[in-house]
Amino acid sequence: MLEKALKGKHRYWIWIAVLFIVITVGFSFYLRQLDYGLGVTGMSRDVSWGLYIAQFTFLVGIAASAVMLVLPYYLHDYKAFGKITVLGEFLAVAAVFMCILFVFVDLGQPSRVMNVLLHPRPTSILFWDMVVLIGYLLINIVTGWIILSCTRKEIPPPGWVKPLIYLSIPWAISIHTVTAFIYAGLPGRSFWLTAIMAPRFLASAFASGPALLIVVCLLLRRWGNFDAGEKAIQALAKIVAYALAVSIFFVLVELFTVFYSGLPEHEAPFFYLFAGLHGHNNLVAWMWASTILAFGALIPLIVPPLRRKTGWLALACVAVFVAFWIEKGLGLVIPGFIPSPLETITEYSPTGTEIAITLGVWSAGLLILTLLYQIFIAVRSDLHVAGDTLDMKR
Amino acid sequence: MTPSRRDFIKTAAATVLTLILPGNFNPVRAKTKPPVAGNATFSKNNIAHTLAAKRWAMAVDLTKCTADCTDCIVACHTLHNVPNFGNPKDEIKWIWQEPFSVVFPGEQHAYSGERLRKLALPVFCNHCENPPCVRVCPTGATFQRADGIVMMDYHRCIGCRLCMAACPYGARSMNYRNPRPFIDRINPDFPTRAKGVVEKCNFCEERLAKELLPACVEACRQKALTFGDVEDTRSEIRLLLEKRFSLRRRAHLGTGPQIYYLL
Amino acid sequence: MKYQKWSLIILGIVIFIIGATFPLWYGKGKASVPPALELSTPEIDQLAERKCVEDTAFMRANHMKLLKAWRDEAVREGKRVYTAKDGRTFEKSLTGNCLVCHSNKENFCDRCHDYVDAKPTCFDCHVVPGEVKK
Numbered sequence: 001m002l003e004k005a006l007k008g009k010h011r012y013w014i015w016i017a018v019l020f021i022v023i024t025v026g027f028s029f030y031l032r033q034l035d036y037g038l039g040v041t042g043m044s045r046d047v048s049w050g051l052y053i054a055q056f057t058f059l060v061g062i063a064a065s066a067v068m069l070v071l072p073y074y075l076h077d078y079k080a081f082g083k084i085t086v087l088g089e090f091l092a093v094a095a096v097f098m099c100i101l102f103v104f105v106d107l108g109q110p111s112r113v114m115n116v117l118l119h120p121r122p123t124s125i126l127f128w129d130m131v132v133l134i135g136y137l138l139i140n141i142v143t144g145w146i147i148l149s150c151t152r153k154e155i156p157p158p159g160w161v162k163p164l165i166y167l168s169i170p171w172a173i174s175i176h177t178v179t180a181f182i183y184a185g186l187p188g189r190s191f192w193l194t195a196i197m198a199p200r201f202l203a204s205a206f207a208s209g210p211a212l213l214i215v216v217c218l219l220l221r222r223w224g225n226f227d228a229g230e231k232a233i234q235a236l237a238k239i240v241a242y243a244l245a246v247s248i249f250f251v252l253v254e255l256f257t258v259f260y261s262g263l264p265e266h267e268a269p270f271f272y273l274f275a276g277l278h279g280h281n282n283l284v285a286w287m288w289a290s291t292i293l294a295f296g297a298l299i300p301l302i303v304p305p306l307r308r309k310t311g312w313l314a315l316a317c318v319a320v321f322v323a324f325w326i327e328k329g330l331g332l333v334i335p336g337f338i339p340s341p342l343e344t345i346t347e348y349s350p351t352g353t354e355i356a357i358t359l360g361v362w363s364a365g366l367l368i369l370t371l372l373y374q375i376f377i378a379v380r381s382d383l384h385v386a387g388d389t390l391d392m393k394r
Numbered sequence: 395m396t397p398s399r400r401d402f403i404k405t406a407a408a409t410v411l412t413l414i415l416p417g418n419f420n421p422v423r424a425k426t427k428p429p430v431a432g433n434a435t436f437s438k439n440n441i442a443h444t445l446a447a448k449r450w451a452m453a454v455d456l457t458k459c460t461a462d463c464t465d466c467i468v469a470c471h472t473l474h475n476v477p478n479f480g481n482p483k484d485e486i487k488w489i490w491q492e493p494f495s496v497v498f499p500g501e502q503h504a505y506s507g508e509r510l511r512k513l514a515l516p517v518f519c520n521h522c523e524n525p526p527c528v529r530v531c532p533t534g535a536t537f538q539r540a541d542g543i544v545m546m547d548y549h550r551c552i553g554c555r556l557c558m559a560a561c562p563y564g565a566r567s568m569n570y571r572n573p574r575p576f577i578d579r580i581n582p583d584f585p586t587r588a589k590g591v592v593e594k595c596n597f598c599e600e601r602l603a604k605e606l607l608p609a610c611v612e613a614c615r616q617k618a619l620t621f622g623d624v625e626d627t628r629s630e631i632r633l634l635l636e637k638r639f640s641l642r643r644r645a646h647l648g649t650g651p652q653i654y655y656l657l
Numbered sequence: 658m659k660y661q662k663w664s665l666i667i668l669g670i671v672i673f674i675i676g677a678t679f680p681l682w683y684g685k686g687k688a689s690v691p692p693a694l695e696l697s698t699p700e701i702d703q704l705a706e707r708k709c710v711e712d713t714a715f716m717r718a719n720h721m722k723l724l725k726a727w728r729d730e731a732v733r734e735g736k737r738v739y740t741a742k743d744g745r746t747f748e749k750s751l752t753g754n755c756l757v758c759h760s761n762k763e764n765f766c767d768r769c770h771d772y773v774d775a776k777p778t779c780f781d782c783h784v785v786p787g788e789v790k791k
Contacts, residue, residue, distance in 0.1 A: 036571060036572075036589075037569065037570050037571040037572060037589035037590060038553070038568070038570045038589075038590065039483075039484055039570035039571040039589075041570075043568075043570065044482070044483040044484070044485075044570075045482070045483070045484070045485050045486070045564075045567055045568065046564070048555040048558040048559060048568055049555060049559065103554075106554070107552050107553050107554055107590070108551075108552065108553020108554075108555070108568065108569065108570075108589065108590025108591060108592075109551060109552045109553045109588075109590040109591060110552070112533075112550070112551070112552045113552055115532075115533040115535075115550055115552055116532045116533055116552065119533050119534050119550065120532075121531060121532055121533065121534050123528075123529050123530075124529070124530050124531055124532040124556070125530065126530065126532040126554060126556055127532045130532070182530075182556070185530075186526060186530070186559055186560045186562075187526050187560075187562055187647045187648065187649065188526065188560065188561060188562025188563070188644070188647065189559065189562075265499070336559065337559075340564050341561070341562055341563055341564035341644075342492055342496045342497075342517075342563075342564050343495075343496040343499065344496075346482070346483075
């Protein structure tokens with residue numbers, strides 16, 4: 001089936017070429033980082049995680065969102081999602097791939113990365129994060145590929161795929177819970193030390209992931225000759241709406257706890273994010289933009305006449321994606337370090353090298369996604385079947 | 395408090411002399427070559443001659459520590475090849491000074507007197523009883539010894555910096571660049587680090603192995619630092635802690651820090 | 658079978674054979690001299706017996722394994738004394754033991770390492786005496 005990725009129209013190849021160029025540029029900047037050290041980034045003694053880990057945190061959520069297609073279809077027989085579970089699984093593959101790459105480029109000694117396997121430490125959440133991410137990658141790549149392959153041959157999938165798919169449901173929850181636990185278990189960082197960290201991660205994952213999926217489905221409908229079906233897209237949009245509302249609620253709940261209790265250590269990072277702290281306000285504009293986008297996107301997602309219009313829906317989904325890219329990216333990682341344990345404020349801005357490497361990794365993930373989706377479209381268009389009724393669960 | 399270049403060179407030279415002179419009389423480090431490689435007397439200097447303890451700890455006497463003195467910092471950083479990058483972004487420090495208000499957040503108030511405001515306390519790794527950094531390290535590059543010292547294995551560190559996020563005291567520094575060009579005078583008797591690993595105070599475990607006290611303790615001209623086994627009921631530090639009131643940093647976090655500040 | 662296809666296949670096989678056997682025939686006839694190691698240093702010359710930690714054959718084959726074992730035992734377990742096969746004791750230290758005698762890294766360690774293109778990263782951290790003056 002891989003050979004299907006080698007056939008495409010002009011615009012497909014132009015997109016691939018653009019991705020390759022960005023990957024190459026990013027890679028050359030990475031070589032510079034390997035040579036000089038992580039000092040080429042904006043990270044400092046006080047702010048020791050930055051753009052790379054922010055992308056990793058956000059993308060784990062995107063990866064987990066495949067469960068929002070798998071769960072309704074495989075557990076509750078929601079037939080409208082039948083055609084597109086593979087899209088969700090492939091998105092998960094691309095997202096997890098990017099997660100692993102972002103962690104890798106963030107390491108100070110990447111040649112020693114095997115030490116995590118050679119000298120495992122089960123007390124470390126990072127160890128478990130590696131386990132669940134690799135497991136999730138394998139589950140999704142196997143199930144997505146097998147299901148698509150069987151669809152192509154018009155045969156029912158083998159019996160062992162079903163339990164694997166069922167496994168992917170709690171596994172998807174686990175990848176984001178474990179990632180949240182990396183943050184929520186650190187005693188010294190009051191911004192992260194909250195039980196609602198894991199629920200927040202999941203809620204924003206289930207909003208931003210399906211939002212991306214909707215945008216992809218709209219694009220595929222326009223340019224890929226594949227229609228996911230209005231019912232599926234509307235169902236996804238409702239999921240985004242609910243998850244967005246819950247996410248916003250969780251943030252408001254955090255704000256209450258922090259500001260009503262008045263604990264200075266807990267208030268300070270929130271002040272930094274939304275108002276600036278002692279004149280330091282790098283992230284204020286970003287956070288308010290994220291807030292406006294999130295609240296603004298709620299309206300077209302909740303109001304049915306607007307939700308049914310492609311233009312409004314697409315806009316809302318892009319807004320949701322960007323809002324959470326900010327909020328679960330730099331908006332989550334940086335305030336954990338500001339103020340520092342010694343109450344200093346060292347701000348963080350990514351450097352050009354850091355941005356170039358980040359774009360390179362994103363392009364690598366988008367390349368994987370493009371190739372997998374091209375295969376998907378090719379298989380689908382080969383079928384010439386009224387795909388709405390094709391039951392994959394036999 | 396940064397010392398002037400003159401003071402620095404004076405203190406550094408004095409420190410290095412103080413530190414290497416005892417070593418020159420120590421048969422382990424004798425430069426006169428034995429007739430056969432492999433020092434027969436070496437076996438006398440093995441574990442039996444290492445300073446041993448159940449839990450190493452340090453007491454800092456704030457009535458003796460003066461704000462304008464940096465003896466301990468210079469001694470430590472010179473001995474351990476701690477680089478000076480010249481900018482706070484890449485900064486690496488094993489021991490440094492902070493004001494009372496941030497070392498003990500919430501303890502200083504609007505009516506605290508002059509003396510408290512003027513204090514400049516040395517802060518270092520607390521070598522906690524229950525270290526969060528050890529808990530989160532995915533490779534075991536940072537680990538806790540039986541005698542309580544929280545160690546760094548620079549060979550194993552992958553530079554993920556989760557330990558830096560986990561440390562509630564900001565005690566750890568990352569080598570964001572190659573440190574070698576930025577070490578004023580490399581001490582050949584101690585390794586440097588390479589770029590990409592995290593480092594911190596090690597309670598001079600390499601000196602303890604030779605029956606020497608930590609460099610900062612020896613270098614302090616006011617004798618403000620007391621180092622010892624806090625579980626030895628007759629140790630000097632134990633007696634000090636029983637006699638005087640002491641505070642530890644952020645003790646409510648349950649980390650069990652082993653640096654006791656005597657007020 | 659089309660004629661053109663056969664010639665391509667044979668061409669491919671030939672290129673593969675040339676490439677796969679490259680290390681075997683390239684350099685044949687050219688003498689690649691193993692490096693001569695400079696074992697005479699001021700420190701070694703003072704010794705009554707020129708004996709390393711273990712015998713030469715062992716060291717040649719196992720010095721990296723030994724050093725790795727030393728580093729884990731010294732750093733992680735605090736066991737700093739090594740007892741050689743013949744009972745002599747040494748401190749487990751690259752700079753403080755091995756390089757004290759072998760103080761000529763460029764004419765000793767580097768010679769073999771360069772020859773086999775091994776790039777040990779030890780010296781990124783462990784100070785080479787002579788490169789740094791006290």
